[in-house]
Amino acid sequence: MELLVRVGAVMAAFLVLPLVIGQAEHKVMAHMQGRVGPMYAGAFHGWAQLVADGVKFVQKEDITPREADRTVFRLAPIVALFPYLVVILTLPLGPDLVAQSLDIGLFLVLAVLGIGVVAVLMSAWASANKYSLLGGVRGAAQLLGYELPLVLAAASVAMAAGTLSLPGIVEAWRPWWLIWQAPAALVFFIAGLAEIRRPPFDMPIADSELVFGYMTEYTGLRFAFFLLAEYVGIVVIAGLTTVLFLGGWHGPFADQLGWLWTLLKVAALSFVIIWFRVTYPRLREDQLQRLCWLILVPVSLAQLVLTVAVKSLL
Amino acid sequence: MTVADALLLALGAVAVGSGALVVTSAHLVRSGLYLVVSLGAVAGLYLVLGAELVAWVQILVYVGAVVVLLLFAVMLTRAPIGPSTDLDRPALPAVLIGGGLGAGLAVLFADAFRWVRYPEADPGTAERVGEQIFGAWVLPFEVISILLLSALVGAIVLSRPDVGARSTPEA
Numbered sequence: 001m002e003l004l005v006r007v008g009a010v011m012a013a014f015l016v017l018p019l020v021i022g023q024a025e026h027k028v029m030a031h032m033q034g035r036v037g038p039m040y041a042g043a044f045h046g047w048a049q050l051v052a053d054g055v056k057f058v059q060k061e062d063i064t065p066r067e068a069d070r071t072v073f074r075l076a077p078i079v080a081l082f083p084y085l086v087v088i089l090t091l092p093l094g095p096d097l098v099a100q101s102l103d104i105g106l107f108l109v110l111a112v113l114g115i116g117v118v119a120v121l122m123s124a125w126a127s128a129n130k131y132s133l134l135g136g137v138r139g140a141a142q143l144l145g146y147e148l149p150l151v152l153a154a155a156s157v158a159m160a161a162g163t164l165s166l167p168g169i170v171e172a173w174r175p176w177w178l179i180w181q182a183p184a185a186l187v188f189f190i191a192g193l194a195e196i197r198r199p200p201f202d203m204p205i206a207d208s209e210l211v212f213g214y215m216t217e218y219t220g221l222r223f224a225f226f227l228l229a230e231y232v233g234i235v236v237i238a239g240l241t242t243v244l245f246l247g248g249w250h251g252p253f254a255d256q257l258g259w260l261w262t263l264l265k266v267a268a269l270s271f272v273i274i275w276f277r278v279t280y281p282r283l284r285e286d287q288l289q290r291l292c293w294l295i296l297v298p299v300s301l302a303q304l305v306l307t308v309a310v311k312s313l314l
Numbered sequence: 315m316t317v318a319d320a321l322l323l324a325l326g327a328v329a330v331g332s333g334a335l336v337v338t339s340a341h342l343v344r345s346g347l348y349l350v351v352s353l354g355a356v357a358g359l360y361l362v363l364g365a366e367l368v369a370w371v372q373i374l375v376y377v378g379a380v381v382v383l384l385l386f387a388v389m390l391t392r393a394p395i396g397p398s399t400d401l402d403r404p405a406l407p408a409v410l411i412g413g414g415l416g417a418g419l420a421v422l423f424a425d426a427f428r429w430v431r432y433p434e435a436d437p438g439t440a441e442r443v444g445e446q447i448f449g450a451w452v453l454p455f456e457v458i459s460i461l462l463l464s465a466l467v468g469a470i471v472l473s474r475p476d477v478g479a480r481s482t483p484e485a
Contacts, residue, residue, distance in 0.1 A: 069395045072347065104366055104440045111370040114378025118350055121385050125343050128395050140386045144379065151374075164440050 010089050018231035022050045025231075025274045032278045053224075060220035067128035068217065076123035077218065077225035083112040084232040091239045092167040094249045094258035105166040106158055109240065110151055113195060117143040120204065123226075124214035135213025138285060139197065139204030145292045146194040146201075152300035153188035156307045157181055157244045170248035177245070180310060184303040185245035187296050189269070192241065194292070196233030198273055200280035203288055238269035321362045329355035337408065340397035346385040353377050364437035 026049060030037030042048025064070050090105045092098035102108055117140055124136015158164050160181060161172035178185075194201040205213035215226050242248055242265040249258030283291065332351040339345045353376045360369035436442065447455050 067395060069341070069344070072344065102366075104370065107367065107370045107374070107440070111374035111378065114374050117378065117382050118347075118385075121382065121389065122347065125385075125389055126395070133389065137386065137389055140382060140389075144382060144386070147378070 010085075014085055014088055014232065017235045018228050019050050021231045021234050021270055022227075023047065024270065025277075026050075028271065028274045029278050032275070057220055057224035062220045062222065063217075065128055065217050069126040069128070072122050072126035073217075074222070076119050076126060077222045077229070079122060080116060080119035080229045081225050081232070083115045084229060084236050086112045087236045087240070088232070090166055091236075091243060092170060092248060093262050095167070095171075095255070097249075097259055098167055102165065103168075104164040106154055106164045106169065106244075109166070110154060113150075113236075114147060116195070117147075120214055123218070127214065127217040129217050131210045131212075132214045132216050135204045135206075135210045135216070138210075139214060142194055142197070142201065142204060142288060142292075145289060146191045146296070149187050149292065149296035149300045150191040150195060152297070152304060153184040153191065154244060156184040156300065156303045159304070159307050160311060166243050170243055170250070173247040173250060175247070175250075177247075181245055181303070181307070183299050183306075185241065187300045187303070188245065189237070189241050191292075191296055192237035193273065193276065194288070196230065196237055198230070198234065199277040200283050201288060202282055203285055206282060234270050234273050235266065238266045238273065241269055242266050318362055322359060325355045325358040325362065328352075329359065337403070340399075340401060342388060342392075342394065342398055342401075343385065346381060346388060349384070350377055350381050353381065364435065367438055367440045367443050 026037045027045070038046030038049035040046055041052040064073055087109050090098065090102060090109060120136050120139040120143065124132045124139065127133070157169060157177075160177065161169040163169060163172065197204055204210075205215060210216070215223060218226060239262075242262060246265050246269075248265075249262050251257070251261035254261065329352050332348045332355065335348040336345045336352060339348060353372060357369045357372040357377070360366075360372060
């Protein structure tokens with residue numbers, strides 16, 4: 001019974017949070033660009049726009065290109081979505097509020113996020129479209145590269161906390177870590193943005209050159225799956241940054257309102273992710289790799305040294 | 315037969331089956347994808363055996379990095395959709411070597427352990443693995459680190475003509 005409640009809660013979060021994030025993206029982007037965004041669906045400020053979009057996607061014809069590798073093509077969106085579901089399962093909301101507590105949760109999260117790149121390659125290759133393939137190869141290079149600073153930054157905070165369990169890390173977190181772990185937090189957030197291929201790291205789907213990258217040939221529900229994966233990805237990266245670096249449920253009245261603090265921090269970070277999309281132009285492929293290998297990796301390595309130094313002094 | 319036994323058998327069947335598909339499939343990229351399934355099933359085996367850390371390392375390193383690198387390389391060179399007819403795969407020597415090795419290992423294991431029942435090992439948590447690696451096995455660990463480091467440096471030297479590999483004067 002309890003298991004059912006947990007799985008139900010995760011599924012609900014998995015379905016509701018992306019809609020909230022998506023609607024926030026519509027509205028935040030619109031207001032930053034001096035327009036109003038969707039206003040009609042559902043009457044009040046177009047709140048039902050994404051529900052209407054969902055209905056539209058379901059009605060659309062499910063097209064598979066003639067030359068495509070059908071099986072792989074159809075599997076790819078599911079493979080893209082699945083890792084994020086697993087990650088949501090392990091994110092702690094409050095002191096005892098986590099769907100599945102594992103003592104090496106952080107490791108599980110990093111391992112599972114790495115599967116996303118398989119989905120990118122699958123969809124890119126199986127589409128039998130050169131724009132898709134180019135996008136997929138760009139995506140694979142980006143995901144493989146940025147996984148390194150992501151893992152190193154996470155390793156720093158795991159070393160500081162002395163545990164790989166996500167609730168354990170939040171438990172060990174102290175406010176001064178905001179300064180101590182600041183470089184790692186920045187590296188993690190930026191590398192996380194690149195992992196979910198959000199602007200300014202959307203080179204793999206660059207719509208002005210590659211149509212829509214590895215998603216070019218997808219329609220209807222399968223395309224909606226990719227979109228859903230993108231929005232859940234925002235929740236996951238914001239959630240992980242919150243849990244690892246911003247102290248998760250810590251805040252005034254954490255005993256009663258812990259879950260609210262977590263959600264607030266996730267919402268604030270999601271806002272920043274959307275803000276980035278409106279603010280920065282897309283990074284060119286060479287700039288993207290340069291940022292990863294020449295800035296993020298050295299910074300995260302230096303952070304590891306700093307973490308060890310401070311930890312052994314204490 | 316317990317649940318764990320059934321899971322082990324099922325995952326083993328998946329691993330072996332998809333492993334066989336890797337070498338028999340005529341679809342080049344699909345072979346790589348079958349490898350993902352096979353290695354994922356092996357990670358599942360580790361998980362059932364209680365080696366949680368090793369299982370996730372398997373996913374992170376093999377599925378997330380090694381296979382992806384492999385697929386990436388195949389896609390950069392040639393990646394036809396549909397079966398390739400010009401694959402050069404000598405079946406007989408491969409069957410001999412693979413089958414012989416598999417049978418040999420099976421005999422070795424059966425002979426070494428017979429039907430002895432061993433108590434279930436403690437779960438391989440990160441803490442225990444860490445204590446073992448940095449306690450009892452620290453020397454092999456360091457040796458392997460140096461090996462990997464030299465391989466990394468070698469890769470950099472090979473890929474950068476301005477560092478090593480002096481250009482031979484032509485003709």
